[in-house]
Amino acid sequence: MSTPIISFRDAVKVFPGTRRRPEVRAVDGVTLDIAEGEIFGVIGYSGAGKSTLVRLINALERTTSGSVVVGGRDLTGLSESQLREVRAGIGMIFQQFNLLSSRTVAGNVAYPLEVAKWPKDKREERVRELLEFVGISDKAGTYPAQLSGGQKQRVGIARALAANPRILLADEATSALDPETTREVLRLLQRVNRELGITVVIITHEMDVVRYCCDRVAVMEHGKVAETGDAYSIFSSPTAPITRRFVATSLRDRPSDETLARLRERHPGRLVVVGIDEVTGSTRAITQVFRDQGVEPAVVYGGITEVAGKPYGSLTFEIAGPDDAVAAAIARLRDVTAVDDLGTAAAPAVEPADTEPVETDGRSGPPRTRVIGAQDYGMLGARGARLAGPDPLIIEEDD
Amino acid sequence: MGFDWSTNGPLLWTAAGETLYMVLITLVAGGFVGLTIGLGLYLTRAGNLLANRIVFTVLNVLINLIRPVPFIIFLVALGPLTRLVTGRTIGIEAFTFAMCVMASVVFGRLVEQNLVSIDPGVIEAARAMGASPLRIVRTVIIPEALAPLILGYTFLFIGVLDMSAIGGYLGAGGLGDFAIVHGYQQYDWAVTFVVVVLIVIGVQLIQLLGNTLARRALRR
Numbered sequence: 001m002s003t004p005i006i007s008f009r010d011a012v013k014v015f016p017g018t019r020r021r022p023e024v025r026a027v028d029g030v031t032l033d034i035a036e037g038e039i040f041g042v043i044g045y046s047g048a049g050k051s052t053l054v055r056l057i058n059a060l061e062r063t064t065s066g067s068v069v070v071g072g073r074d075l076t077g078l079s080e081s082q083l084r085e086v087r088a089g090i091g092m093i094f095q096q097f098n099l100l101s102s103r104t105v106a107g108n109v110a111y112p113l114e115v116a117k118w119p120k121d122k123r124e125e126r127v128r129e130l131l132e133f134v135g136i137s138d139k140a141g142t143y144p145a146q147l148s149g150g151q152k153q154r155v156g157i158a159r160a161l162a163a164n165p166r167i168l169l170a171d172e173a174t175s176a177l178d179p180e181t182t183r184e185v186l187r188l189l190q191r192v193n194r195e196l197g198i199t200v201v202i203i204t205h206e207m208d209v210v211r212y213c214c215d216r217v218a219v220m221e222h223g224k225v226a227e228t229g230d231a232y233s234i235f236s237s238p239t240a241p242i243t244r245r246f247v248a249t250s251l252r253d254r255p256s257d258e259t260l261a262r263l264r265e266r267h268p269g270r271l272v273v274v275g276i277d278e279v280t281g282s283t284r285a286i287t288q289v290f291r292d293q294g295v296e297p298a299v300v301y302g303g304i305t306e307v308a309g310k311p312y313g314s315l316t317f318e319i320a321g322p323d324d325a326v327a328a329a330i331a332r333l334r335d336v337t338a339v340d341d342l343g344t345a346a347a348p349a350v351e352p353a354d355t356e357p358v359e360t361d362g363r364s365g366p367p368r369t370r371v372i373g374a375q376d377y378g379m380l381g382a383r384g385a386r387l388a389g390p391d392p393l394i395i396e397e398d399d
Numbered sequence: 400m401g402f403d404w405s406t407n408g409p410l411l412w413t414a415a416g417e418t419l420y421m422v423l424i425t426l427v428a429g430g431f432v433g434l435t436i437g438l439g440l441y442l443t444r445a446g447n448l449l450a451n452r453i454v455f456t457v458l459n460v461l462i463n464l465i466r467p468v469p470f471i472i473f474l475v476a477l478g479p480l481t482r483l484v485t486g487r488t489i490g491i492e493a494f495t496f497a498m499c500v501m502a503s504v505v506f507g508r509l510v511e512q513n514l515v516s517i518d519p520g521v522i523e524a525a526r527a528m529g530a531s532p533l534r535i536v537r538t539v540i541i542p543e544a545l546a547p548l549i550l551g552y553t554f555l556f557i558g559v560l561d562m563s564a565i566g567g568y569l570g571a572g573g574l575g576d577f578a579i580v581h582g583y584q585q586y587d588w589a590v591t592f593v594v595v596v597l598i599v600i601g602v603q604l605i606q607l608l609g610n611t612l613a614r615r616a617l618r619r
């Protein structure tokens with residue numbers, strides 16, 4: 001990675017307490033680098049400090065300690081007017097769009113250009129260009145109150161891009177939108193990233209947003225970064241418990257406790273959850289194992305989706321056949337991908353809980369092993385542990 | 400008994416002129432100072448753009464001290480300051496000065512209350528675009544709150560008209576004085592009636608104007 005465009009070093013933001021509320025360490029010692037040209041996701045539950053973290057990037061909040069360097073410029077110690085300069089070079093969009101209701105669409109997009117003192121004719125030309133880019137040229141003279149949510153966010157994006165920023169910050173920019181509109185807006189952000197080369201920082205509490213468009217992601221909890229990684233490895237081998245919870249909410253490919261109970265009624269045979277990833281994405285290897293062992297598989301549950309453009313998910317099979325053939329098939333499957341043996345309705349398998357969490361070293365090679373706590377899916381209750389890949393990998397208990 | 404236009408007519412127009420004079424000056428001066436006070440209160444409130452406990456507290460206490468005092472008592476209490484500023488304690492100038500002070504305070508509070516309803520997100524967005532506080536006041540805060548500000552100003556007009564009715568106490572004349580001296584004290588109900596009609600029509604017209612402008616400012 002070349003020099004990061006944004007870098008946090010032990011950044012801390014404390015909101016001092018008052019008589020009514022205690023002090024809040026909203027950002028609590030974050031060290032993080034965001035590379036130029038990437039789409040970086042920041043995910044976390046409400047109150048995790050995501051907004052505060054991005055507000056440090058454009059200095060809407062100042063750090064209490066530590067440093068934030070943006071585009072080579074250390075923001076700590078800059079004067080208010082210098083900070084205004086920095087802000088003008090960073091675009092930001094918001095969950096509630098925050099458009100000026102007293103100005104038309106064109107007037108909103110022109111606002112940052114007025115701040116930057118562009119001459120009027122250049123402003124008009126730039127506004128036209130931007131409205132074209134975000135696809136709402138026909139709304140130039142409309143007031144925001146007459147726009148749909150998706151259109152408003154397009155205006156927000158056009159406005160954020162007006163002064164040619166190198167960075168675009170999106171704070172829950174799609175959280176007020178329906179799924180279809182969310183996709184459109186995310187696609188637009190991808191275009192901003194690819195066609196204009198702008199670094200995009202997306203804050204979200206939805207793993208789907210990360211899955212759909214982030215290159216890398218930081219998972220935040222209690223003001224700290226719990227985990228950072230590229231989007232695929234965050235999904236395929238999340239290590240922090242909170243990350244596993246997020247992954248579980250995004251991919252509903254695994255049967256929950258209740259679903260499993262119903263599945264067992266309909267399919268009393270041997271149930272096995274088979275992980276699908278980059279390597280087994282075609283499922284050909286899996287089919288081959290079944291054929292070799294002469295067992296009859298039936299897909300009873302599951303889903304395959306894309307994470308960072310690569311296949312990802314799981315399929316739950318009911319495997320019919322002689323007991324030893326089924327056992328052999330499962331053993332061979334484990335060589336190919338991650339497998340959860342759920343047993344049969346008569347003899348449900350509950351893999352024993354681990355007594356001790358085992359640290360694993362950094363893994364290399366294709367990400368065919370997955371470290372997803374089964375308990376996160378409610379599959380094996382609180383005792384779940386999951387064996388994955390050729391070498392068993394043991395997961396620490398969730399809290 | 401009808402309204403005696405030949406004797407009371409000219410008096411009525413003089414009185415109306417005096418009222419207009421007092422009201423207009425108060426609206427301009429009180430409107431300006433009130434807007435400043437209201438903006439000051441809003442901006443210096445904790446968590447806002449220019450948060451400043453001391454300035455906020457001073458303005459807040461000042462308003463809370465003056466506003467509840469009945470105007471007729473306030474007139475007397477303000478006497479020394481009125482003399483300092485206008486050189487006299489009676490007459491239309493002295494009275495108008497007192498109205499300006501009271502109107503500033505009343506309008507200041509009104510403005511503050513209207514500004515509080517502005518979506519803080521919009522101000523945040525302007526800040527994120529690098530706008531200075533002064534620019535934000537000019538291009539975001541006032542335009543965004545324009546409709547309620549117009550309605551507040553309309554309300555101020557009616558309040559000021561109300562205050563001006565007791566101008567007679569300081570010998571400032573005006574419609575109120577005319578209605579009392581030539582109507583009430585002469586048992587001439589026609590005079591009172593004409594004054595009431597005149598005021599009602601004036602208020603209606605202003606209210607209509609205010610509503611229309613506010614609606615136009617709303618952009619919805």
Ligand SMILES: Nc1ncnc2c1ncn2[C@@H]1O[C@H](COP(=O)(O)OP(=O)(O)OP(=O)(O)O)[C@@H](O)[C@H]1O
Pocket residue numbers: 015024025026044045046047048049050051052053205
């Ligand atoms: N201006 C402020 N003054 C005091 N506390 C604040 C302020 N802003 C944020 N906080 C507190 O800091 C913590 C983190 O807030 P933040 O808005 O960064 O969280 P978030 O992850 O963005 O949450 P959400 O998903 O709800 O937007 C919260 O406990 C919040 O109450």
Ligand SMILES: [Mg+2]
Pocket residue numbers: 050051052171172
């Ligand atoms: Mg937030």
